[in-house]
Amino acid sequence: MEKKKVSIVIPTVGGTERRKIFLDKGLESLFAQTIPFDEILVLDNSQLQNVREGSKYATDKRVHWKLTGGHLVNALDSWNMAVKSAHNPYVTILGDDDYAMPYAHEEIQKCLQIANLAYLPVMKVNMNGDIVKRPPQNLESEISSNEFRYNIMIGRFWVSLMGVVFFKKDFIYVSGFQDALIPHYGSADFYLWYRLSTQQSKVACSTQNCFCYLHNAYIFDWVGEISSFKDFSKNIINHANLVEQSLVKLGITKTKIFPGGKNGKQKFIDQMCIAKYIQGLSIGIKKKNIEFLSQTRGLINSPISLKGMLTVPIKLIIAFWYKLTN
Incomplete structure (x- = not known):
């Protein structure tokens, strides 16, 4: 088996002590790989550019540290710089509070023997390490790029920042992460994976759960620029139509594009609007940001259905309960 050269990049904004602890835990998971990564790159986008100083592995030669100058306000810019700074043909991304299973790179190597784009299942875990969401099981080792896009659309494949290994040249060709007020959760350009898949005819799938996403902050700890709820709700219908x-x-x-039967498209719009609304409200409360709080008043004028609107108070209670108990 010809070994492919793979970089794993970790964009980080640093900040809290908690993030420093999780970053070190993530690095330890990469050091423990059955097959070492060819490059581990940490991109420091903190204001003080001091993430390295707070790490136990500041002088470890296995880690390549890179500074942004602390001027990248948008998280998407940070992620793009991290990928473009990688020195190998293949790249995958790890969140700064997430970690890899010991066999993750071994699985990546198996997948890259099949295709230049691979899906790597991600488990959601809580602060105690308990699994809160499992990825799909019994995956085929190879699917078409059309099937890959469809699996993302119906929610079978969950990919946000990590869970995919890709060809760096393809990433640059499709212009990397973008933010054109397309509806998305947080700052993730969810549809990057659609664009990347257009560059390949097939996608390899690992049959193992390769990464752990720390489900620690629910909607309360987003970073980076976030488009307003007003802009979001204005664009969501056109976006759903384009996806369709x-x-x-x-x-x-x-009938198979949007899960949920004949009203699946409206349910999709409701789900996206509710997530965006609660996200803006939680950020406004957490940061005492009047601008964010005022944006959430647009709920009545949004394309959310009456049935969807009636679920908002329940989802708000669940969100705050989750925050208080985790």
């Missing part, structure tokens, strides 16, 4: 049109062109019937 593109998947129909792939040969997928309309």
Whole structure:
């Protein structure tokens, strides 16, 4: 088996002591790989540019530290710089509070023998290490890029910042992470993976759970620039229509695009709007930011259905309960 050269990059904003602890834990998980990564790169986008000083591995030669100058306000810019700074043909991303299973790189190598783009299942775990969401099981080792896009659309494949290994040249060709007020959760450009898959005819899938996403802050700890709820709700219908049109062109019937039966498209719009609304409200409360709080008043004028609107108080209670108990 010809070994492919892979970089794993960790963009970080530093900040809290908790993040420093989790960053070191993430690095330890990379040091413990059955096959070492060819490069571990940490991109420091903190204001004080001092993440390295707070790490136990500040002088460890296995880690390549890079500074942004602390001027990248948008998290997407930080992620793009991290990928472009990698020195190998293949790249995968790790969140600064997440970690890898010991066999993750071994699975990546198996996948790269099949295709230049691979899906690596990610488990969501809580602060105690308990699994709160398992990825899909019994995956085929190879699927078409059309199937990959469809699995993301229906929620079977969960990918945000990590969970994919890709060809760096493809990432640059599709312009990396973008933020054009397309509806998304947090600052993640969810549809980067759609664009990347257009560059490959097939996608390899690992049959093992490779990474752990720390589900520690729910909606209360987003970083980076976040488009306003007003802009979000204005764009969501056009966005849903474009997703629908593109998947129909792939040969997928309309009834199978949005999960949830004949009202699946509206349920999708409701889900996205509610998540965005609660996100803005929680940030406004946490940061005492009047601007964010005022943006959330647009709920009534948004395209959310009456049924969806009635679920908002329940979801708010769940969100705050989760915050208080974790």
